[in-house]
Structure formats: structure tokens, C-alpha cells
Amino acid sequence: MANPFRAKLTAAALLFCLAASVFFYATARSSAVPRGGLEVPTPTPEAFDQAGAVAKLRESIKGRENEPAGKVFKNVKNLAEMPAGRLLAVMQFGYSRSLGVDCTHCHTPDEWSSDTKPQKQIARDMHVMMGKITSDLLKNMESLGGRQAVVNCTTCHRGQVKPATNMQ
Template identity: 55%
Template sequence: MKRQLLVMGTLCSILFLGTFNWSSCTAKKEAVTATAPATESAPAEKAAEEPPSVPPFIAAIQEKIKGKENLPAEEVFENIQILKGIPAGRVLPIMRMGFSQSLGVKCSHCHEFGDWASESKPAKQVARDMWVMTGKINQELLKEIPNLQSEQPAVNCTTCHRGEVKPATNM
């Protein structure tokens, strides 16, 4: 458990670097103490200026977690195994920018559309195993290679997938 959290923390900081602002992983530390729901700060006029283009199924998930954005994901969702400890409000950005965009797929590649907790699609468990593999590469394997240019060399889903389900090889 401790090791899993460690892996998570590091993944947080590098997983979707360049895809979206992952500052919320630092917000993870504040998550326990924070009381105000993240959505309350947006002024009404601003919302009127920028009409929301949120698809209804995304809106439904946002509604489900409303006011619980800072709680650990496993307390808000039904079937969380690898994202334990991540604020519930970060799950959707991970699904959209992290998973879907990295692989160039829609939600339904891994989910029975709308039945998000279901395990009916094998790709969902593959994604969990990939998450663990990515953590192992970053936490263990890269650390064993001397003389790399970066202080904290790291890979994430995009490193291999680059918008494709099947990463490229030269064969």
C-alpha cells in the first residue's frame, strides 16, 4: 500500500506532463483540509460568457461528484483500484486527457458507455496494468540506468502510445 502511494505520487507529477496542468496532484496534499468545493469560485457572468460545451455524460459524472471533488476517488466512485488517494475531481481529467487522448480512443474503448464501474471491457484492466507498468519503469527501471540527461527521467502513457492504441515499432 505504501509503495503504491509512492508510485502514485510520482506518477502524479509526471504522468500527463504536457497534456494538462497536473497541479492538482500537489493539491492532493491539501485535499484533506480543503472544504470549499472547487466549482464554487466561478462567477455567474463568466459562465454566461463561455457557454459550457460539456457533453451530458460528462455533466452527469461531474454532478455525481459535486461537492466531493477533494475526497479520495475510492470514496466517491464504486470501483477504484489504481487511483486510490487521488482527489475524485481529478478522475475525469485523467480519463479524458490522460487515457482517452493518449491512446486516441473514446471512453467506450475501456468502458461499457455510462456503466463506468463495470469490468466488461478487457482494455480497462489492461489500462490498470499499464499504469502499474509505467510506475515500475519510472520508479525502478529508469533509476537503474546511469548517465541519463534528466534528473528524473520519466515515461507516461503518451510516451509510447502517442495517440494510438498500438505503440509503434520498427517492424
């Protein structure tokens, strides 16, 4: 014999189960394990206004763009002979863009001369390595027949912090 109260209860229970499974499915998906790939600790680039920072720096060296970076800035070792204005372009395009990062990967904003981030010293060492490959190794490679062969940050990094070692 059909019991209308029981039928209602069964329908309610079924609806509850359906809602619960939809809920669990949704939460399971949103907390899914991060997708594969390299975990690189890039410091919160979303919060950093790179264009604004560069504009502010350009303003602060106005009129001194062509003076050597070593005179205009406080703590420049390898790039000291380069015009100060060019150093900023190197930071923007040579360094940040080549590695696919922003200034905060190597600097604490507004503390540009500080060496607290290890990436900054790595970048200096990379610069020395790059110079050796170009000036010592490639230049003296007789088989190249005197071609003007150069490597730079982009040659290896191509928009990534960790250069690829295979063609994945």
C-alpha cells in the same frame, strides 16, 4: 443501305453500354477493399457524447472532487488516492486522448465501475508497468544522473491504440 431503325438501335445499345460501365465503375470504387492499416475494433465512437458523459459525472460528484477517488467511486484500484475530480481528467486526457479513443474503448457508458471490457484491466496493468518503468528503471539509471525522467501513456501511445514500432 442505311436502315434508320438499325441506326437508332445501335445508338441505344451504345448508350446502354456506356451507362452500364459508369455504374460498374462507381460501385466497384465504393466497395473497394479497405485501405491498409491496423484494424482496431473501436466501439462506435460516433454515437457517444463524451463531453456530455463527463459533464454528467462531474455533476454527480459535485462537492466531492477533492475526496479520494477510492471513496467517491466504486471500483478504483490503482488510482484510489487521487482526488476524484482529477481521476476524471485522467480519464479524459491521460487515457482517452493518449490512446486516440473515447471512454467506450474501456467502459460501457453509465456502467463506469464495471470491469466487463478487457481494455479496462489492460489499462490497469499498463498503469502498473508505467510506474515500474518510472520508479524502478528510470530512477535507478545512474547514467541519467538523477534526472526526473518519466514515462506515461502518451510516451508510448501518442494517440494510437497500438504503439508504433517503427517510423512509418
